[in-house]
Amino acid sequence: MTHPDRLPPTVYAASPEAGHGTRTARRRSARDRDEAPPVSELRDGRLDRAGVTLLLIRDDLVDPELPGNKRRKLKYNLVAAREQGFGTLLTFGGAYSNHLRAVAAAGRRHGFRTVGIVRGEEHLPLNPSLAYAVAQGMTLAYLDRDTYRRKHTDAVLAELKQVWGDCYVIPEGGSNALAVRGCAELPAEIDAEYDVLCCPVGTGGTLAGIAGGLTGDRRALGVAVLKGAGFLTDEVTELQRQAFGAPTDNWRIDLDHHFGGYAKRTPQLDAFVADFHRRHGLALDPIYTGKLLAALYDLADQGTFAPGTRLAAVITGSASFDAPHGGASTNCPTPAGALGPYTMAAVNAGLRAALAL
Numbered sequence: 001m002t003h004p005d006r007l008p009p010t011v012y013a014a015s016p017e018a019g020h021g022t023r024t025a026r027r028r029s030a031r032d033r034d035e036a037p038p039v040s041e042l043r044d045g046r047l048d049r050a051g052v053t054l055l056l057i058r059d060d061l062v063d064p065e066l067p068g069n070k071r072r073k074l075k076y077n078l079v080a081a082r083e084q085g086f087g088t089l090l091t092f093g094g095a096y097s098n099h100l101r102a103v104a105a106a107g108r109r110h111g112f113r114t115v116g117i118v119r120g121e122e123h124l125p126l127n128p129s130l131a132y133a134v135a136q137g138m139t140l141a142y143l144d145r146d147t148y149r150r151k152h153t154d155a156v157l158a159e160l161k162q163v164w165g166d167c168y169v170i171p172e173g174g175s176n177a178l179a180v181r182g183c184a185e186l187p188a189e190i191d192a193e194y195d196v197l198c199c200p201v202g203t204g205g206t207l208a209g210i211a212g213g214l215t216g217d218r219r220a221l222g223v224a225v226l227k228g229a230g231f232l233t234d235e236v237t238e239l240q241r242q243a244f245g246a247p248t249d250n251w252r253i254d255l256d257h258h259f260g261g262y263a264k265r266t267p268q269l270d271a272f273v274a275d276f277h278r279r280h281g282l283a284l285d286p287i288y289t290g291k292l293l294a295a296l297y298d299l300a301d302q303g304t305f306a307p308g309t310r311l312a313a314v315i316t317g318s319a320s321f322d323a324p325h326g327g328a329s330t331n332c333p334t335p336a337g338a339l340g341p342y343t344m345a346a347v348n349a350g351l352r353a354a355l356a357l
């Protein structure tokens with residue numbers, strides 16, 4: 001397989017020490033260390049009983065504006081957009097899309113104009129998620145659901161480019177080969193020992209990347225957050241083919257912990273998330289990381305992992321960033337006062353609580 005350290009030189013230039021290589025062999029700069037995710041070990045009797053240990057890889061804490069996989073997925077796309085001379089980023093998402101918000105924030109930070117194509121009709125006033133994107137300077141436009149389904153076809157893209165000019169198009173969810181290469185950098189940044197690196201799976205880009213970045217006998221486990229997501233195996237395989245030249249055989253996807261489907265919740269999931277918050281002080285989002293952790297506990301209970309297995313779970317986003325039901329947040333990166341219940345005081349309190357894990 002082709003590893004991310006064989007990125008085209010222009011793109012590779014932004015990261016001279018891309019994902020691979022052993023941690024000990026890799027000289028890490030101060031900047032690398034600043035950007036590496038904090039790691040904490042979870043002490044929990046339920047895991048002890050199953051004989052497994054669990055590390056939380058707090059990728060959500062590295063860059064609160066672009067938490068977790070958002071920063072990794074966008075990194076090389078922004079480099080490519082800049083190098084190819086684009087001034088505008090155009091992307092797609094639902095009305096509560098984390099990805100739209102992240103692209104808006106990244107565009108503002110790095111000097112790109114941003115256009116967000118939203119699925120469905122405009123609803124005013126904007127929900128907090130879209131209001132945040134607009135506050136970051138994103139221009140929103142809406143596509144009816146039928147056209148939205150065809151958004152990645154040449155015909156629809158050509159129409160969009162007629163309206164918005166020549167822009168760098170980032171797919172819905174941000175998963176493409178460059179995103180996968182960005183995610184592949186995570187394993188080498190983890191300063192701890194583990195056997196299985198676990199993450200939630202929506203479009204598959206994050207799993208494709210972290211599996212591609214693993215070394216030795218380590219394996220990756222993805223937990224699908226969608227119902228009937230068998231197709232994701234093909235998606236991850238294809239993303240790895242595009243990113244690395246060939247898929248790796250060190251990952252699998254659990255399809256049994258979607259709790260009813262994307263953004264669906266059950267009393268059991270809500271109880272797990274609330275209990276986890278009480279015990280460990282970390283508010284998991286019910287869409288991604290809540291399902292990931294609930295799955296790991298359940299799989300551990302079922303004896304899926306051999307005793308002694310060291311699990312590491314990537315916290316791919318923050319609860320507030322993923323709050324699609326307008327729930328109050330604890331660590332939202334939104335400027336004070338901009339979005340009703342989201343305040344900087346809450347941001348700081350939430351971050352302090354999270355860091356004190």
Ligand SMILES: Cc1ncc(COP(=O)(O)O)c(C=O)c1O
Nearest residue numbers: 201202203204205206288316317
């Ligand atoms: C917090 C969070 N975790 C996980 C995912 C799933 O990542 P992917 O779409 O790469 O599978 C997403 C969506 O991008 C997300 O917002």
